[in-house]
Amino acid sequence: METRLYVALTSRDIAGGSNLLGTLAGLPVGMKVGLELFVSRGPSLLDEIRDAGFPLFLDLKFHDIPHTVAGAVRSACRYAPSLLNIHASGGMEMMRAAADAVRGDTRILAVTVLTSLSGRDLSLVGLRGDPAAMVTRMAEAARDSGIHGVVCSPMEASAVREVTGPDFLIVTPGIRPAGSDKGDQKRTSTPLEAVMAGATALVVGRPVTMALEPRSAAESLLSEIKPAFGER
Secondary structure, eight states, rough: OOEEEEEEEEEGGGGGOOOOHHHTTTOOOOOOOOOHHHHHHHHHHHHHHHHTTTTTTEEEEEOOHHHHHHHHHHHHHHHHOOOEEEEEEGHHHHHHHHHHOTTTTEEEEEEEEOOOOHHHHHHHTTSSHHHHHHHHHHHHHHTTTTOOOOEEEEHHHHHHHHHHHHTSSEOOOOOOOOEOOOOOOESOOOOHHHHHHHHHHEEOOOHTTTTSHHHHHHHHHHHHHHHHHHHO
């Protein structure tokens, strides 16, 4: 069964008495480990998450020459993540090398345009054009390279679904329940909006990890998105 909700962990969330793995035990959610947490805790944490029964999204965003990325993907697959990602901006040769290097049941995603970036941010680094147009071009290139899906903002999910078809994975960060703080995300959406736009799975961090009752917050999100997936 597809995991519909991944919780983005930080070092604080799994330290000492605030161990979020124990708090969320038994819920049908996965855990996302990004650079900060991986550098802090290392590969042993990945085993801990899997041993606790959670699907793992290893969010390290590999971006290098094709040979190096292929080797990194093979190494990462030893930890049996459900999802693993690379940067689409590394180009089609790099994406093909990554897709060929995947082992086991791991599915690989290509990161399109980070949800922290606006059109102005992109123009300042020499990338012209609307973020949505860039995302759809990257998504098509990822699909044609053998990549299983993409990471994109919920605002682009509908356009990506339209050009890639029903079976392509679309994982959306930048999810904020109505009325919550956007934090450092620029292109955000509510959980329901993201699902109806075509997202396969949602990534949520602070609305769960910084909630007074993280388990209740996660349960509320799951209750909100379950009927939406059924209606699609």
